[in-house]
Amino acid sequence: MWQFLILVSVIISVYILTKINSQSRKALKNNRTKTEIVKCKVCNLNIPQTEAIRVDGTWCCAKKHIH
Numbered sequence: 001m002w003q004f005l006i007l008v009s010v011i012i013s014v015y016i017l018t019k020i021n022s023q024s025r026k027a028l029k030n031n032r033t034k035t036e037i038v039k040c041k042v043c044n045l046n047i048p049q050t051e052a053i054r055v056d057g058t059w060c061c062a063k064k065h066i067h
C-alpha cells in the first residue's frame, strides 16, 4: 500500500514539474517577443513589436501608415 502511494505521489510531482516548466518556458518566450524592437518602414522609427502593426511583411508604428 505504501509503495503504491509513493508511486502516485512521484507521478503527480513529475506531472506538476513538467507543467511548471512548460509554463515558465512559455512566459520566457512571451517576454522575448515583448522586448523585440522592430523598425517602422514609413518613418524608420524603432519601436517595440507589441506597439507595431504588421503590414505586408513589414512593420508600421501607427495605423495611419496603412493605406
Ligand SMILES: [Zn+2]
Residues within 6 Å of the ligand: 040, 041, 042, 043, 044, 045, 060, 061, 062, 065
Ligand atoms: Zn511609422
